[in-house]
Amino acid sequence: MIELVNIKKGFGDKIILPDVSAVMETGKVNLIIGTSGSGKTVMMKCMVGLMPVDAGKVLYDGKDFTNMQEHEKKEIRQQIGMLFQGSALFDSMTVEQNVMFPLDMFGKGTLREKKTRVMECLERVNLKEAAKKYPAEISGGMKKRVGIARAIVLNPKYLFCDEPNSGLDPQTSLLIDKLIKELTLEYNITTVINTHDMNTVMESGDHIVYMYQGRKQWEGSNKDIVFSKDEKLNDFIFASEFLRDAKEMRQMEMFQDQNWRNQIKKD
Amino acid sequence: MSGWRPGYVVPTIFRYLWPVMEFRFFHHFGSYLLMLKGMFSRPENMRMFWREFMRQCVDIGIGSFGIVFIISLFMGGVTTLQIAYQLVSPLIPKSTIAQVVRDTIILEFAPTLTCIVLAGVVGSKIASELGNMRVSEQIDAQEIMGINTKGYLIMPKIMAALIMIPCLICIAGFLGIWGGEKAGELGGILSSDQYWQGLRQEFRAYNIFFALFKSFVFAFIIASVPSYYGYNVEGGALEIGKASTSAVVVSCVLILFMDYLLAALLL
Numbered sequence: 001m002i003e004l005v006n007i008k009k010g011f012g013d014k015i016i017l018p019d020v021s022a023v024m025e026t027g028k029v030n031l032i033i034g035t036s037g038s039g040k041t042v043m044m045k046c047m048v049g050l051m052p053v054d055a056g057k058v059l060y061d062g063k064d065f066t067n068m069q070e071h072e073k074k075e076i077r078q079q080i081g082m083l084f085q086g087s088a089l090f091d092s093m094t095v096e097q098n099v100m101f102p103l104d105m106f107g108k109g110t111l112r113e114k115k116t117r118v119m120e121c122l123e124r125v126n127l128k129e130a131a132k133k134y135p136a137e138i139s140g141g142m143k144k145r146v147g148i149a150r151a152i153v154l155n156p157k158y159l160f161c162d163e164p165n166s167g168l169d170p171q172t173s174l175l176i177d178k179l180i181k182e183l184t185l186e187y188n189i190t191t192v193i194n195t196h197d198m199n200t201v202m203e204s205g206d207h208i209v210y211m212y213q214g215r216k217q218w219e220g221s222n223k224d225i226v227f228s229k230d231e232k233l234n235d236f237i238f239a240s241e242f243l244r245d246a247k248e249m250r251q252m253e254m255f256q257d258q259n260w261r262n263q264i265k266k267d
Numbered sequence: 268m269s270g271w272r273p274g275y276v277v278p279t280i281f282r283y284l285w286p287v288m289e290f291r292f293f294h295h296f297g298s299y300l301l302m303l304k305g306m307f308s309r310p311e312n313m314r315m316f317w318r319e320f321m322r323q324c325v326d327i328g329i330g331s332f333g334i335v336f337i338i339s340l341f342m343g344g345v346t347t348l349q350i351a352y353q354l355v356s357p358l359i360p361k362s363t364i365a366q367v368v369r370d371t372i373i374l375e376f377a378p379t380l381t382c383i384v385l386a387g388v389v390g391s392k393i394a395s396e397l398g399n400m401r402v403s404e405q406i407d408a409q410e411i412m413g414i415n416t417k418g419y420l421i422m423p424k425i426m427a428a429l430i431m432i433p434c435l436i437c438i439a440g441f442l443g444i445w446g447g448e449k450a451g452e453l454g455g456i457l458s459s460d461q462y463w464q465g466l467r468q469e470f471r472a473y474n475i476f477f478a479l480f481k482s483f484v485f486a487f488i489i490a491s492v493p494s495y496y497g498y499n500v501e502g503g504a505l506e507i508g509k510a511s512t513s514a515v516v517v518s519c520v521l522i523l524f525m526d527y528l529l530a531a532l533l534l
Binding site for chain 2 (some may be wrong): 049050063073074075077078082084086088089090091092101102104105106152160
């Protein structure tokens with residue numbers, strides 16, 4: 001479990017996160033959603049320690065990450081896997097070497113054991129055949145999957161994904177979402193996804209935090225989000241005419257369904 | 268333009284610009300020192316560090332050998348021709364040409380000219396490599412894994428430069444002197460025997476020490492300054508280009524400044 005306690009972050013005079021508290025639950029896919037510039041990425045970077053917070057605490061299973069010594073932070077970081085928006089694969093290495101990199105750096109065991117683990121991870125993301133290719137030779141979706149394989153190769157306790165669906169077609173997006181959801185359940189990971197993709201929200205949002213102008217505006221699950229009365233959240237979710245119509249139709253269907261049930265009860 | 272008074276305007280501009288220039292200089296110098304301090308930590312994995320170090324040795328040493336070879340040969344050849352052109356007195360023996368060529372190449376041309384060229388070749392490569400890694404979040408990916416990126420990415424570059432650049436300068440010295448001999452022979456200026464006689468006249472081993480000392484100082488500049496610029500890139504492709512240019516310009520200016528300072532102090 002990751003807890004954010006009264007996080008504050010700003011750049012010069014500009015305050016990005018005035019005061020945010022949230023809990024990211026273990027074994028669930030936790031989503032941070034919001035419009036561009038709402039502070040999602042800054043919040044995630046504060047969580048993983050890429051940006052120091054101005055005030056507040058980030059707790060990893062109760063341990064205060066913000067005030068740790070550097071060697072203690074390293075220990076926590078070795079339990080973190082992260083999928084970046086642009087995949088952040090190392091250009092000079094093959095897919096296999098990319099996934100092998102964390103194992104080479106921190107993993108114990110023989111080369112054969114490491115290779116077996118790499119192949120397991122590549123098989124898990126369905127990319128075994130691309131092992132010898134370079135990042136420049138594979139598609140965007142494949143790069144994301146390699147990024148996931150690299151993130152899970154050390155069996156992390158915490159998985160962070162920064163906009164995992166950006167630049168992908170809907171089918172591949174769905175594939176990535178399913179994969180992340182399966183991995184979260186399989187390894188009981190605390191997964192945190194930063195997204196503004198509504199498919200991801202509906203498919204895998206076990207726990208959702210909606211950010212608006214640097215503040216936590218709404219919190220709930222994908223089951224509650226459609227019925228939320230929060231105006232700002234509704235503006236975000238039902239941004240298009242199509243979705244607004246779909247929502248009205250769905251509400252109308254539910255209303256008719258309720259009337260029909262009441263009628264049956266009366267009869 | 269009745270109010271245009273250079274005696275007033277120029278100092279006024281300088282008065283307003285100086286605090287900004289001063290601040291920027293101290294800001295960059297401080298960050299540079301902090302970067303150097305951050306490199307000194309125990310490598311996470313010695314085998315990976317060694318692999319990276321060897322890769323850099325190949326990149327810097329073997330990768331720059333071609334250009335050093337061409338520059339040195341022509342540098343020696345042109346020096347012989349120009350000295351012969353200026354030493355027209357029949358009282359001065361021909362072997363003096365070789366003596367002047369030897370000292371000019373060892374003291375100045377081999378270390379300084381070669382390092383100026385290497386600042387362009389190696390410096391821009393280092394700055395753009397690190398800049399690209401920063402922009403594409405590869406450095407962030409390594410930080411999150413718990414790797415000290417300054418130690419893993421910058422330290423091997425500086426170490427490799429400190430070993431390979433003095434070697435390249437030694438080779439440049441030999442090739443320059445050899446090029447001078449061949450140019451003298453081909454131009455009918457002096458025979459090979461006269462040239463070798465000149466090379467042995469009043470040889471001072473201290474000059475070799477001075478050249479090698481200079482090469483170590485320049486090697487440090489060539490690797491560390493572009494590393495600083497590349498590591499701290501913010502933005503995109505345009506900023507990588509700017510960082511690369513700044514790295515080369517600052518490295519060249521520092522090399523020339525240190526060249527003067529070392530000559531003033533050690534000769």
